[in-house]
Amino acid sequence: MKFMDWLDERLAVRQLIKVMLTEYYVPKNINFLWSFGVLVMLVFAILVVSGIFVLMYYKPDANLAFDSVNKTIMMDVEYGWLFRHTHAVGASIMFLVLFVHMARGIYYGSFKAPREIVWITGYILFVLMSATAFTGYLLPWGQMSYWAAQTITTLFEKIPFIGPDLVIWIRGNYIVEDATLTRFFALHVVFLPLLLIVFTAIHLYAVRIPGSNNEDGIELTKEEKKHGKGIPFWPVFMAKEFFVMSVFLIFFFYLVFYQYKFAMDPINFTPANYLQTPTHIYPEWYFLAFYEVLRGFFFSQNLGLIAFVLSMFIAAFLPWLDTSPIKSGKYRPIYKILFWIFIADFVFLTILGKLPPTGLYAWLGFAGSLVFFAFFLALPILSKIEKKKVAGGR
Amino acid sequence: MAEEKVSRRDFLLYAMGAWAAVGVGGVLYGMYKTWEPLPEVKAQATVTFDISTVQPGEIKVANWRGKPVFILRRTPDMTQCKDRSIKDEYTVVLGICTHLGCIPNWEADKKIWHCPCHGGEYDACGKNIFGPPPRPLDVPPFKIEGNNIVLGEEGPEYKQMKEKGLTA
Ligand code: HEM
Ligand code: FES
Numbered sequence: 001m002k003f004m005d006w007l008d009e010r011l012a013v014r015q016l017i018k019v020m021l022t023e024y025y026v027p028k029n030i031n032f033l034w035s036f037g038v039l040v041m042l043v044f045a046i047l048v049v050s051g052i053f054v055l056m057y058y059k060p061d062a063n064l065a066f067d068s069v070n071k072t073i074m075m076d077v078e079y080g081w082l083f084r085h086t087h088a089v090g091a092s093i094m095f096l097v098l099f100v101h102m103a104r105g106i107y108y109g110s111f112k113a114p115r116e117i118v119w120i121t122g123y124i125l126f127v128l129m130s131a132t133a134f135t136g137y138l139l140p141w142g143q144m145s146y147w148a149a150q151t152i153t154t155l156f157e158k159i160p161f162i163g164p165d166l167v168i169w170i171r172g173n174y175i176v177e178d179a180t181l182t183r184f185f186a187l188h189v190v191f192l193p194l195l196l197i198v199f200t201a202i203h204l205y206a207v208r209i210p211g212s213n214n215e216d217g218i219e220l221t222k223e224e225k226k227h228g229k230g231i232p233f234w235p236v237f238m239a240k241e242f243f244v245m246s247v248f249l250i251f252f253f254y255l256v257f258y259q260y261k262f263a264m265d266p267i268n269f270t271p272a273n274y275l276q277t278p279t280h281i282y283p284e285w286y287f288l289a290f291y292e293v294l295r296g297f298f299f300s301q302n303l304g305l306i307a308f309v310l311s312m313f314i315a316a317f318l319p320w321l322d323t324s325p326i327k328s329g330k331y332r333p334i335y336k337i338l339f340w341i342f343i344a345d346f347v348f349l350t351i352l353g354k355l356p357p358t359g360l361y362a363w364l365g366f367a368g369s370l371v372f373f374a375f376f377l378a379l380p381i382l383s384k385i386e387k388k389k390v391a392g393g394r
Numbered sequence: 395m396a397e398e399k400v401s402r403r404d405f406l407l408y409a410m411g412a413w414a415a416v417g418v419g420g421v422l423y424g425m426y427k428t429w430e431p432l433p434e435v436k437a438q439a440t441v442t443f444d445i446s447t448v449q450p451g452e453i454k455v456a457n458w459r460g461k462p463v464f465i466l467r468r469t470p471d472m473t474q475c476k477d478r479s480i481k482d483e484y485t486v487v488l489g490i491c492t493h494l495g496c497i498p499n500w501e502a503d504k505k506i507w508h509c510p511c512h513g514g515e516y517d518a519c520g521k522n523i524f525g526p527p528p529r530p531l532d533v534p535p536f537k538i539e540g541n542n543i544v545l546g547e548e549g550p551e552y553k554q555m556k557e558k559g560l561t562a
Contacts, residue, residue, distance in 0.1 A: 147496065151511065154495035169426075173435050175460040183429065275455065275462050277496040279510045295512060301493060301528045358513050 020208070021234035025225035027214035034212060035244040036101040041200070042245055043094045046252075048193065050087040054080070058139065060185035062178035065141035066271045082256070088263040089256045091133055095286035098126060106318065107339055109327035110213040116319045118210075121203040123316040128196050130287070130312075135188035137284065138181060142268030147281045149176045149184070150274075158305050175274055217328025280356075288353030289346050289372075295353075296369030298362045307369060314376050321376055324383040325390050334382055342375040440546035442539075445484055453500050455489065458545040462489035462497060463534055464507075464520075465543070472505045472518035478533065478560055479519070480551065486543065487520040487531035498531075507531070533561040 008014045026034075057077055059068040073080040102122070105111050111119035138149045153170050157163045172179030214220070220229050231237055255262075262285075267278050283291050294308035329335050349368045355361050441463075443456045448467040456463040466485040468474065480486050489497050491509040498507035498516060506523070507516040514525035521530045537549025548556070555561050 147511075151494040151496060157495075168431060169429055172429055173431050173460065174438075177435075177460060179432065179435070274460055275457070275497065277499075277510050279499075281496070281511055295526070298512075298526055301526050304526070356513065 017234075022232050023226075024208060024211075024233040025222060025230035026212050026233050026237045027220055027225060027230050029214045029216055029229075030212060031215060032244060033100065033104040035241050036097050036104060037207075038241050039097045039245065039248055040094070040101055042248070043090055043097055043252075044196070044200070047087060047090045047094065050083045050090060051189070051193075053083040054087055055189060060139070060182050062141060062181050062272075065139060065181060069140045070142075070269060085256050085260040085264070089252070089260055091136065092263040092284065092286065093252060093255065094129060095133070098129065099286075102126065102315070103343065106315075107329040108213055108215060109217050109322070109329065111318045112322070112327050113319070114210045115206075115213065118203060118206045119319055120316065121199055121206055125196065125199050125203060127312075128192055128199065132188060132192040132196065133284070133286070135184040135192065138176075138184045139188065140268060141181065141272045142265075143270045143272055143276075143278050144265045144268040144281065146176060146272035146274065147277055148283060149180065151281070153180075155305065155308075158302065177274075213327070215328060215330060217326070217330070282354050285350060285354075288351075289349035292349040292353035292365050293369045293372060295357045295362075296349075296365035298357060298366065307373075311369075311372060314373070318376075318379075322379040322383055324379075324386040326386055332382075332386065334385075338375055338378055338382070341371065345371040345375070440544050442542050442544050444541050445481075445486075445543050446541040448484070450483075456545060458534060461534075463487070463545055464489045464500070464531075466500075466518060468518050473521070475519035475521070477558065478521070478530070478555070480536070480538065480543070485519055486533060486536060488534050489531070491527055492522065492529050492531060493525070493527040529562070535561075 004013070054069075054073055057068060057072050057080065059065055069084070073084050075081075105119065105122070134148070134152065138145045153167055153176060156170060157167045159166060168174060170180075171177065172183060211220070211222070211225070224230070265284075267281075270278075282288065290308060290311050293311040294304045297304035297307050324332070324335075326332050329339055345368055349365070349372065352361060352365050352368060357365060438459050441456055441458045443454075443463075443465065445465055445467075448454050448465055450467050451469045453464055453466045456465060464485070464487050468479075468483050468485060475485075476482075478485065478487075491498050491511065491514055493509065493512055493514050496509050496511035498509040498514070500506075501508050505518050507520070509515070509525070509527070512526050514527035515523050516527070516531055517523050519530070520533075522528070533552070533555060534545050535548045536552050537544040537547040538551055539549075552561065
């Protein structure tokens with residue numbers, strides 16, 4: 001303990017440990033959904049480590065990239081395939097845990113005061129993570145990589161006035177080319193992960209100020225949590241968390257070893273060819289719902305585009321759309337129904353996103369897109385009703 | 395005296411702020427410029443293509459600035475058009491879907507282009523006839539020189555089309 005004393009004198013570590021861990025209390029009335037924040041961090045760590053190892057053989061050059069991934073890393077480097085599969089599965093599972101983490105926040109009203117900043121920084125993390133996944137997907141320079149980048153960058157063309165020039169600027173060429181690959185590489189490997197780390201730090205700091213929300217959505221003071229209604233983050237909460245993590249890792253590595261194919265599209269094993277679009281292209285599963293909103297307004301391209309952008313960002317405004325005084329969905333019967341319709345609709349859109357956008361599917365996509373927005377638009381109305389109820393009940 | 399000191403400090407702060415803004419502006423501008431296409435990309439020359447080599451009913455693809463240009467020599471059983479036609483029988487269009495930039499495929503049996511991405515369709519003149527594409531396939535800048543077509547240069551025929559708003 002001498003070393004600790006020495007360190008404490010210089011860095012006040014004892015105080016830090018108390019504030020951050022042993023005297024930071026988590027409510028007792030939370031469930032396993034509250035372990036997903038730490039799971040997100042775990043997956044992020046896995047992505048960083050596996051990323052560093054594939055980076056050691058990856059070559060960011062339009063002529064070399066495809067072979068450096070599909071030959072060197074996959075066939076020549078000992079266990080190279082393991083790190084690539086881990087990285088690809090990790091990216092996919094990242095969005096699964098993120099979606100659960102976000103849905104938890106929506107259901108239990110964790111986005112409401114005093115946690116707006118937690119929500120907003122969280123949302124920024126979601127956007128950054130999407131950008132990281134998108135830029136990373138181009139790097140293997142396969143057909144899916146190429147055409148995903150080509151179509152998504154083309155979206156910017158529709159911005160009034162500057163659109164066409166902006167697209168050329170983003171690509172550094174008239175089409176997606178070597179210049180695009182190298183800049184996406186820089187963003188994916190350095191810039192975006194750096195921002196992710198910074199915003200994760202702010203996010204965690206922001207959770208620590210009001211403390212975690214709970215199933216009942218009724219705020220607990222630190223004193224209440226210290227005396228019976230809570231548990232210390234370290235070691236009690238984390239002990240449970242380690243259990244959840246180990247179960248999660250079994251699932252995760254089961255996917256890496258036996259089911260990795262879902263994260264590696266077969267079309268992407270053909271090298272990029274800018275003169276030939278594959279006959280059926282679609283984004284990775286985690287973007288399908290938003291993609292379906294884009295296609296859902298099949299009769300107007302501009303409407304589709306506006307709806308697409310809106311669908312990606314509208315949830316960021318939840319704290320101002322839902323102003324009901326009741327926080328947790330547990331005590332909001334109508335909200336509960338709306339919430340589950342919304343989740344079902346999201347799954348529905350995800351499935352539709354992979355089907356051809358013709359005939360009945362086109363109309364179903366349109367209907368699904370409307371339901372998506374209806375959830376958010378119903379919230380201000382529901383808030384009004386609930387406000388009256390609460391006022392009347394007192 | 396005290397007041398004067400404060401105002402002098404304010405002045406310094408503003409001056410420093412302005413100076414920093416100049417610096418930040420300069421840095422951002424420099425960053426912005428690094429993302430522009432390289433000279434070798436910008437200078438990508440025009441492409442010349444001998445269209446008499448295209449057989450009736452055949453379609454050839456020229457590569458201009460990395461973009462495919464479809465050169466179709468129409469046959470009488472295909473959709474006909476006067477305004478978007480070159481030498482009365484050629485359709486010359488950028489092979490990039492006006493929806494989201496995929497490359498449509500020519501379906502010889504139906505005599506249409508079909509876009510694999512979201513099911514858009516164009517007739518033999520490049521006009522959008524089905525699906526999300528908002529407008530016909532673009533006509534690239536061209537100039538006719540005998541049997542040759544020069545892509546990337548604006549000849550009189552192209553300028554005429556452009557004036558009528560038919561090119562994009
Ligand atoms: C890299 C991405 C992210 C990381 C590493 C992360 C990490 C965490 C952690 C460790 C917690 C505390 C434990 C817990 O309550 O689960 C937390 C809480 C929270 N996060 Fe995130 N998160 C991320 C992204 C997001 C996103 C995308 C959102 C939503 C837009 C979000 C919203 C929230 C909210 C509202 C809380 C408070 C929950 C409560 O107290 O009930 N986070 N986050
Ligand atoms: S890109 Fe061709 S229909 Fe969408």
